[in-house]
Amino acid sequence: MDFTECYGDTVSSLAVAARDRNVRLLRSLIRRGCDVDSRDNRGWNALHEAAAAGHAVCARDLLKAAAGSSQGCRAYVLSLTHEGESALYLAARRGHLVVVKLLLKAHADVNQQTNDLSSPLYAAVDGGYTELVELFVRKGAEVNGTHTASSWTCLHQAAYKGHGDIVRILVGVCRLEVYDDHRITPLFVAAQYGRRHCLQVLADAGASVNAQAADLATPLLIAAQEGHRGCVELLLDHGADPNLSCSDSWPQLPVHAAAEFGHEAILARLAALTDRSCDRGEGRVSPLYSAAKNDHGCCVALLLSAGFSPDGQDCSSYFGSACTSPLCCTLATGNGDPTWTFSDSARLLIAAGATLTGEAWAWILAACDSDVLQYVLRHRSFPGPERPSGVMSHHLSPEQWSRRLSPEELSGLMCKVFDMVCHASYWLPSLLGAGLEPSLLLAEPNVLEDMDSEGVNYFLEFVNWSTLSPPLKDILDRQKELITWGPLINLEGVPSLTHLCRLRVREQLGSVVLMQTDVVRQLDVPRELQMYLQFKNIPPPTCVTMATCTHTSRRGHGRPDAL
Structure with a gap:
């Protein structure tokens, strides 16, 4: 957070010169004996300003001046802002490769973490600075450490941001099956956010395509839910199991996610691969429930044309008393609201011959339409x-x-x-x-x-x-x-x-x-x-x-x- 506009008088002249890349003024102030470690209200000194600005000459002059002080250059280069940011971290966050090399030569700590658990490597990954990532890895940066409150690693962040080249670097040195606090892997993250290139790199490197999160969700489920068709195809090509139960509360499959969110093309692909016992099997759930509850008529039509029964099975134990059949489920959704309309899904199910149970008749008659x-x-x-x-x-x-x-x-x-x-x-x-x-x-x-x-x-x-x-x-x-x-x-x-x-x-x-x-x-x-x-x-x-x-x-x- 930058308070310089509000508190300009707290910033030292030396820090201002470093921020403005004014080498002549900076050297003049050093000769006059200005304290190189004078801090502003954020805990920033002149070296932090020089690193953030990416000016290697200013940073070199400040390090040279600090070497002759009682504090010493090593302590100076390791000094932290109030948020725990080192000069190395600030330079890495902005991608200043030359300054980073200078600071590393001055024995900056490549694994020094900020107050929020970030590190120079994590900052470089986040910014997509491939050369910096390669440099930090060579310098022995910790590649498997967790750097956020959610316990994300650098590989998680690279996958999230879609930095495929960085993922390719990290898969050679990182553990592939690292988990955040929800037991989500980097491959899961790539599938969730549609980072197909990163997903390809991770899957080719041997990352598990069936690794389940704490709630049993799989990469295939999340990709189907988010509508990332390319990721779904890639996962299936690498052996993702479409019949792996993905919920600890009901027998959810990836096909349900595609139906629930109306992703028709993905649904067609998964419907052809899903074990048809989910259609009418006891203790299972027909994907027609997911499509009908959300009135995705195209998905309902697709499932019916694929041969799924319009009656499904009684799923009231999972979704409530109204869900004795897909038809009852869709009739109950919104019925009672003055703006209620007879949904496309209900029409399709009736036209397909869905059984008109007493509960279904109750909703139909109660519509008073x-x-x-x-x-x-x-x-x-x-x-x-x-x-x-x-x-x-x-x-x-x-x-x-x-x-x-x-x-x-x-x-x-x-x-x-x-x-x-x-x-x-x-x-x-x-x-x-x-x-x-x-x-x-x-x-x-x-x-x-x-x-x-x-x-x-x-x-x-x-x-x-x-x-x-x-x-x-x-x-x-x-x-x-x-x-x-x-x-x-x-x-x-x-x-x-x-x-x-x-x-x-x-x-x-x-x-x-x-x-x-x-x-x-x-x-x-x-x-x-x-x-x-x-x-x-x-x-x-x-x-x-x-x-x-x-x-x-x-x-x-x-x-x-x-x-």
Whole structure:
């Protein structure tokens, strides 16, 4: 730290002359008997100034003057500033080779350390002064000493700064497997900061490419995390193990780091080399979690195209209760935030056939966004006729058959639907429009009691309300008395013959075939009648907000964390 501007009066005239390289003035002051070791507020004397300025003539004159003093030249050349800096250190830090040679000839200590544990060699390495490094090594400088609070060696610093020529010098004299206080090696540092040339030198010299830090991170992991593709390729070429576990808290691999930080090219390389047991294996973690949690859609797409399962495995023990699958993990991320949007990763996983568990349905329904639900239902359909060769089944394409919800998925949906009846205005039109059989909703007697008035009216348009079971009719009568349900005029009478006919058509075709195929549009009847047969003449209910919803299901409702 330079205080000369603030405290100019504390600097000796001799020091000023040395700093300014004014040889004539410096010699004049020496002849007049000025003290060569006069210190300023930083503890600097004239020799420190001359060394820092890189003026060999001034330094030589000062050393000659000190030799004739009672202190002697040796003590003078070893004198330190308040920060423990010697003249040799100051000259090395600025790359003044001639001054360094002069000071070494005057018996300066090549290993004298500063207060912060630096040394002349470390300073030369830091500055990238190759000739100085070679000189200090020849003069016997300690090459394996630690010189920072983090216990870095000169080789660590050379790798960090990317000084490849200096690394090449040091690998011939240093221990390659030296560690800082996190057990990080110089090769690890080179990989972390993308110093490919230094990495090449270290790896060629035999430094371990699989040396693990205290937290088990490897050079390959850190290079993948930081996106240094060239370093990743070099490490793999030198035998780096992509299947070496890199964390003591969960089974992390380099492929996870590439997926987490969205480095697509590196991910593609590592995915091809990673043991596929991480895909679905028990006690392992699919890299889809890392990509999906951070919504790196390109990485999700890459992993899916490489054959990774969209379901992964249950990783809630590692990442929390929401992470029962990659889909649940990405749905949970940010859901509940007013700015939440349906992520690209979620869309890709659903399109790839990710299993829609009860937890996934909970997040989807809790989003209260019909566009989200409609996207899901465009890629997954409700079960249709059971016999592929049946009279009704020929209207379903092979793709429609392949993406039908499994019984477990349908059961999970219905469970969450009953829990979230209060928000039926959001999900009811989409589910019925996609072919959900209305009778499934009537399996829960309280479904009509907890649904808002508009939702009840909309639902009744899809059934024969005159044949509802006595318990359901009692619920409607009670709701009507409490004025919590205002029936439409047509719902208070006998269903029309046309309505009964379209219910019969749906019964014969099945809800999925009726709502999801063009079978009705093939009929030679007016467009209005086609729409009527598909229940498209019924206006959807107005969506209520979360804040205005007042009904409470007996099972509880709300966001998944309240279920």
